[in-house]
Amino acid sequence: MQKILFGKQLLLEELPFPLEEIRQHEQHGYLLFRKGIKRELLSCVRCGTTDASWFAEFPCARCGKVEFYCRKCLMMGRISECSQLVSWAGPDLNFRQIADPLQWSGKLSTGQQAASQQVAEAVENSAELLVWAVAGAGKTEVLFAGIAEALSTGKRICVATPRTDVVLELAPRLQKVFPDCKIAALYGGSEDRHEAAQLTIATTHQLLRFYRAFEVMIVDEVDAFPYSIDQTLQYAVEQARKPKSSLIYLTATPKKQWQQQCRLGKRAFITIPARYHRHPLPVPQFIWFGNWEKQLSKGKLPAISSKWAEARLAAGKQALIFAPKIAAMEKTLRILRRMDPSIESVHAEDPDRKAKVIKFRNKEIPILLTTTILERGVTIPNIDVAVIGAEDRIFTESALVQIAGRAGRSAEFPTGTVTFFHYGKTEAMLGARRQILMMNKEGRKKGLIDR
Incomplete structure (x- = not known):
């Protein structure tokens, strides 16, 4: 029981032990019991929420009363007023001291x-x-x-x-x-x-x-x-x-x-402030391309963004294109597929999401359109990045910095272009560029960037 409960808080019904064994440990003072819901403050002890909208009443079969339960952490099992959270209060579980635990021959920048x-x-x-x-x-x-x-x-x-x-x-x-x-x-x-x-x-x-x-x-x-x-x-x-x-x-x-x-x-x-390969972060270029949504509704893309995609296809350079909405992404996809039918799109609910990312890694897809789902966690060695409709509020400063961070990550291909196509600059766009410029400046000042 010590190994399972040490450092945990579990509902009593979650414990994989007979009640008799639990009571024995309780008598020895080895278990800490806490009420799941504090009614006077209406707060959940497990997840900490105090927002009244997350609490609902139900007739509890266990105690026979009408009780509050927390909907915020319901996916972890229902916790209500008569629920008990159980934690280990007995002797500590001592972890061993491992001599020379790190087995790594790499070098840090x-x-x-x-x-x-x-x-x-x-x-x-x-x-x-x-x-x-x-x-x-x-x-x-x-x-x-x-x-x-x-x-x-x-x-x-x-x-x-x-x-x-x-x-x-x-x-x-x-x-x-x-x-x-x-x-x-x-x-x-x-x-x-x-x-x-x-x-x-x-x-x-x-x-x-x-x-x-x-x-x-x-x-x-x-x-x-x-x-x-x-x-x-x-x-x-x-x-x-x-x-x-x-x-x-x-x-x-x-x-x-x-x-x-x-x-x-x-x-x-x-x-x-700098990557290990000692090259500066790619700085986003802002390109105004008018009322792009109106153009898309007519089955067209602004010429400047179409030329951007054509140039990447001609050079054999892979590219990620971010769109603010799935509908806009799919309309853009239909237009770009006239240039190359192997261009693909991906979003969070796409059942083939993982397979498409693997194909993109394997260079089977030249251009991949995506929502912000791929703003982080994806590293492709040699790509350019573009954002369509960078003025959309879904593209926060944080999201735009992460998107720009997809380019130039590899030591073999440490450069790459980042282009924000927009219908009006936003503070988020300007803030993202300021943050990237600030890091490059600091990297040069600290001698972490070669040029």
């Missing part, structure tokens, strides 16, 4: 090395740190020294990310470089949910099941949806940490409030 050292110091001192690293800087490798420091001192670590596909990518990568450490990968439907691993890679949603579990909490892509706007997930991160623990955030695009805190010295941070 100068920028990565500086950040890596600060991450390791934050882990050692149970401190908070923001790693503000440009897209393609190699953030995962920056974590290695900090994770190694934690494993060598018997600490428990969690790397949390908003997206399941990042969990699936990170788990084997970290297992390869930390071969002597047990790693659990947690996401919806994961088979590792009862594992008490020393290193856990989890979606931020899965942290709702943890309670004071980790001495080291690393949150990757802290700017990504839904974590960036969901206070429940931010509450889950805080609740899953031990009272004395380190908290490390990773992002290429911190929110404006955090950027201001960094400038005023109110937040500990380290920047990696």
Whole structure:
């Protein structure tokens, strides 16, 4: 029971033990029971929500009363007023101290090395740190020294990310470089949910099941949806940490409030303003192309964007084109397919999404149209990037920086063009370009960019 419950908060009915065994552990003082819903404040203890719109009443078969339950975290199992959250309060589960846990022969760039050292110091001192690293800087490798420091001192670590596909990518990568450490990968439907691993890679949603579990909490892509706007997930991160623990955030695009805190010295941070290949980030070019939606409704694309696509096809250069809406993307696709029928499009609900991305990686698709679903997490060595309708409000400053970060990521092809086709410049567009120019300036100042 200790291994399953240590650092967790589970509903009583979730426990895979007979009631008699649970009561025995309770008598020894090994279990902590907390009410699931606080009626006086109308708040959920598991997910922290206090918004009354997320609570509903139902006749409870267990206690016979009409009770409130929380709809916000209903996917984790229904929690109501008479529900009990159970946590381990007995002896600690001690994790072993692994000597020389890191088995990696790679080399860090100068920028990565500086950040890596600060991450390791934050882990050692149970401190908070923001790693503000440009897209393609190699953030995962920056974590290695900090994770190694934690494993060598018997600490428990969690790397949390908003997206399941990042969990699936990170788990084997970290297992390869930390071969002597047990790693659990947690996401919806994961088979590792009862594992008490020393290193856990989890979606931020899965942290709702943890309670004071980790001495080291690393949150990757802290700017990504839904974590960036969901206070429940931010509450889950805080609740899953031990009272004395380190908290490390990773992002290429911190929110404006955090950027201001960094400038005023109110937040500990380290920047990696340049990619490991020492080339500057591609700076977006703004091109006005009129009332493009009106043109699309007539089955046409503004000539300048059509010429952009024709030039890439003629040069054999792959390209990603981002569109603000699926309807606009599909209309654009029909027009571009007149140039080349192998051009494809992809969006979040596309059942062939993964297959199309693989075909694009294999150079079977010359141009791939997409919504913001591919703004991060996709690395293609040699591509140009364009945004159609960059003025649309879905293209936030953060999204545009990430989109621009798809180009020039490879050491073999460190350059690439980024073009924002627009019907009027927005503050988000200008802010994205300012942020990229600022990072290039800082990279040159620190000697991290060759030219």
